[in-house]
Amino acid sequence: MLLADGLQHSFGPVRALDNVSFTVQPGQTLAVFGPNAAGKTTLLKVLAGLIEPQRGRAHVEGGRRAVGWIGHQPQLYGQLTVRENLAFWASLYDVQPPGDLLSRLGLEDYADRPVRALSRGLVQRVAIARALVHDPRVLLLDEPFTGLDRMAAEAFSRLLAQQAAQGRATVLVTHNVEEGTELATDVAFMRAGRFVHLAPRGGRAAAEIAEAYRRAISGGGGGGGGGG
């Protein structure tokens, strides 16, 4: 469904991806945690086909048409209504927006309001609708919780789990290890372009993963992260 095989990419002297390999099956959600400049966004852009990797191969079954993207910016036009935005993005994929899309995301009451008049939390919900408008088989999430408070982020994360990630191959990247763990079926830690950890989440709780992340990123010394 989604395959990365030995990805390598550099921007000048900066190594953004260093031999990254993994696969994600439908129904699986891979959460990639890493500090800023670890190469997370580059990874997603390579998967989406926006960047051609210098080495290795990224394969998405169905190509660009099969990719949905939710970023920290909603990729919506503020002056247009929710309905108009969805119709526009659907037209680029040569489809009609699914009839039940708005109701699934609880946006029926806001369908004819301009996006700029909506709250941040609602806008992110519209961004989910936008990403699902062509029923993608692969979902790429680039720091989708940025700008949301804790409550909103939790609600958003639940919505993602129920509506978006279900049955799809999903990759989530974020710098904040507190966010999105409940979504993940697999967990990876990324540092300086490398996957330093890649394993199924198993039964691990969010706190356990956070602890493991701190150890992995600070270089495995154990004392680097401090107790939290």
Place this chain on the structure above:
Amino acid sequence: MEGGGAVGAVAEFVRHAWSVARKDLLVEFRSRTAILSAVVFTVLVLMVFNFGRDPTAVAAVDLAPSILWVTFTFAAMLALNRAFQLELENQALEGLLLAPISRGSIYLGKLLANLVFVGAVEAIGLPLFALFFNVRILPVILPLVAVIALATVGFVAVGTLFSAMTARTRFAELLLPVLLLPFMIPPLIWAVLTTASLLAGRPLSEAGGWLRLLAAFDILFVVLAFVLFPATVSE
């Protein structure tokens, strides 16, 4: 079979370009701030010209072609500046690049929307110009519109390409005119000369040389901008 595929691809290309253009125009229609300010700006520039000349020394009709084209130049600059600002606001451009549409159809869509926008400002500006400076444009209206269209296509094509770059820099509003004006001056020269010849009552055929240059400029730079546009948006 293959011919059918090519026709299908072109139809798809045009359909996507039209989607992008229609969305731009809808956004414009919703806010109306840009078109209103461009029209008000046009009126103001015309006023400045009126007060900036000595009416006893220079007849309006002698200055008319220059006034018309300087006004259109500035109005077009306003329009072009906003074209890509719109796409950057919520990183909508990233979404366009992610969609399974060609980069060329994004460019064509933005170009169409800009042409409609600049054309609308010109359509309002032209009668105002005739009114304010008492220039009889009705007898030459068709050739005049043709010249305006030819010149507008050329510099809007280059301007759309450049605004895709300048919108993502610091000082976007200043940088676009600095980059674009050298490219606007040659078509401007030919358009002014043709307009002057038309307003003096000479037939369009007399300005054939200028028109051919305008057409050559249009063809070269529309093709060039179309080919170069992907380099401004792809990583």
Place this chain on the structure above:
Amino acid sequence: MRLLGAGRWITAVGLLLLAGVYVRALAFTPIERAQGLAQKIFYLHVPAAIWAEAAMVLVGLASIFYLFLKDPRLDRFAEASAEAGTVFAAIVLTTGPIWGKPIWGTWWSWDARLTLTLFLFLLYVGYLLLRSAVADPGARARYAAVLGICGMCLVPFIHFSVYMFRTLHPMPIVLKPSSPSLPGSMLATWLFSLGVFTLLYVGFVIQRYALSYLREQLEAAGEVGHV
């Protein structure tokens, strides 16, 4: 760095030879009858004008190849060539009026070649401004290449329009540096000067190229870089 040193040497030799051009032009070349001493400036003016225009063509060609090959060396060369072109255009724009005052009786005239050079100068300035306004090196190179190619394609159009414009407003003096009426010793001096300016162009470009290479190394060492 060796390249920088080589560039400095070439430039130094070029400047030395430029002094030679002066000596030859002033002492060993006959004074042109109609224009007197003012004509001497042409030994500087015309070669500089030629290189101001040629540099833009080289920027454009390097830009085309950059977009295909994505080789940072091509981008560095385009930047260096644009900077050298700016200098030569500035030389033309300052020597032009100095000549124009005694001959035309006016500092500035919208003469075809002067207008063309002014265009070139503005294109160069725009090109360098665009470069300075983009922080990301990849985007900077791509944007600059796009502008460089457009600039190169604009040059023939400016040529056309300014020369056609000039026929409407004829000038008392028509510049024909390579006309057969030029006496042999003047031609020799002029060709010598053209060679010296070529050397100067090469020297400038090598130096600027080496400098931007060093700057990139420093940036890479000093910054974490963004991803």
